[in-house]
Amino acid sequence: MIKELQQYIFTELEKLHLPSSPSNLYEPIGYTIALGGKRLRPVLVLLGCELVGGKKEDAIYPALGIELFHNFTLLHDDIMDNAPLRRNKPTVHAKWNANIAILSGDVLFTIASQQIAKAAAPVLAEVLSVYFKVAVDVCEGQQLDMDFESLDNLEIPDYIEMIRLKTAVLLGASLQIGALCGNASKEIAEQLYEIGVELGLAFQLQDDLLDAFGNEETFGKQVGGDIISNKKTWLKLRALEKANASQKQELIKWYSLKEFDAPEKVNAVKQIFTDLDLPNEANNLIRRYYTSALNKLEDLHLTESGKTGILEFTESLKTRVN
């Protein structure tokens, strides 16, 4: 079922007619869309619609809008994070330049919003309200992420709040918008939002875990990137919280070295993470979020086909390797 929805989204994305000129504006957008990805968020939009008995056609344009919005955030985040690569290809600001990345991102955001605005008239105002709210939240999450770089004394609840805003709420809004397009009540749509947020938290924590413990061959990007860049992830914050004196001293040593051998640092930090049993603890936390989301979904008495879809979606997330 998920594969079919992904295929549907792929086909409809192909049908988007982008202008070709000015080429410095539109080539980066075509390039960004073609980088691909799992199209998780638009799948959730379609599943949100399916869950409340709607037809996927009623949610397809908002689904595309959510995917394009997500791509826009990646495009601008990559400038701010000075990231050279995305899915093993040069980022837009690296391949063109920062100005082109800013402006083509602005247009991509606009094109995304145009797709959202194709929602049916009776639900349009509510869909837009959810969409713009989540857009603000995602920007706030990115700002917190940047602020955290220079912040000491960060605690795990701060980190959870940051990933909630930066990542999880968009998964929540995807389900919510899909449900609204399927003519769900506002209440049901809001409950689906909460479920999506929990899926999103699980998703991001799993991302952090894969970044440290993923398989280099299947992960698709450099394993240990977060460790190398001292990124304040759940793993790092929890390790500093749980470590004994000597472990803490070693962690702080690695995180403060200006020059180091990258694989050596990654292995040493991972060893401490493992000694502290963090992979198990993280997996338990992730499982708790998934279970809570699925239990809440069960309570809502929505369509069986939709629930099957969400289960399949969740299974594919749980077992993912990248």
Next chain:
Amino acid sequence: MIKELQQYIFTELEKLHLPSSPSNLYEPIGYTIALGGKRLRPVLVLLGCELVGGKKEDAIYPALGIELFHNFTLLHDDIMDNAPLRRNKPTVHAKWNANIAILSGDVLFTIASQQIAKAAAPVLAEVLSVYFKVAVDVCEGQQLDMDFESLDNLEIPDYIEMIRLKTAVLLGASLQIGALCGNASKEIAEQLYEIGVELGLAFQLQDDLLDAFGNEETFGKQVGGDIISNKKTWLKLRALEKANASQKQELIKWYSLKEFDAPEKVNAVKQIFTDLDLPNEANNLIRRYYTSALNKLEDLHLTESGKTGILEFTESLKTRVN
């Protein structure tokens, strides 16, 4: 009348409730809005509504949205143009940094769109369609402006097309959106768009003229900035077209010097502009656009109060000194 509308917009802008945290995201937005400006575009939205017999309250939120959208474009343009000052104050990227300017611009665009999305349900889809279309156009205009920097053989029609997209269409869309909010037919709203575009072309050409020939004391920014930076304005392109061999040689000399005394360059280039009678020629062109716009407006048989407002608006543009 215009003053009252400006005051109304000022009051409603004050009532916008911006969050305070994360402060790195919202302080630059408050700062940008507080920089002020003439609020021309939201005045046009309200006048568009008035022209078709609507109440200004029906158009106020889209009017605020247009003003905030305009402020967003300035914020991002200032990064791309590496501009240190705006209205004699440091730009956001100069006062904070480029990342903060990118992200607070993204949020400002979102907040602008939220205001637009408050248009009444019966006109919402059409208002959004005009708004997102003009947002794309403005980005295309900015891209052309950047592309033109490294383009030889630029001709006046290329320049007019660039300023049409970068500046004029937003004035057109302001009138159009106001008219839609006042329940005008799509046809009338589109005709008001064309009128607004002509006002916008006149406005921008006058801006170019003020940049070279404005009074240093009343202009509020460095007179001759366009000349110093070799900006391809109507004045420069027309001068190169109209100059005799020796004038052309002198122009090219000034435009290719890497080091120069700024006032000397400004005076020399302005002298050639004057010798070529360009201020008069530009003023005639500007007057033709204004006259054409007002004639088209007369043909539409709209409210007398609205027409009086547009006349007053146009007069204030014609006689402006900054």
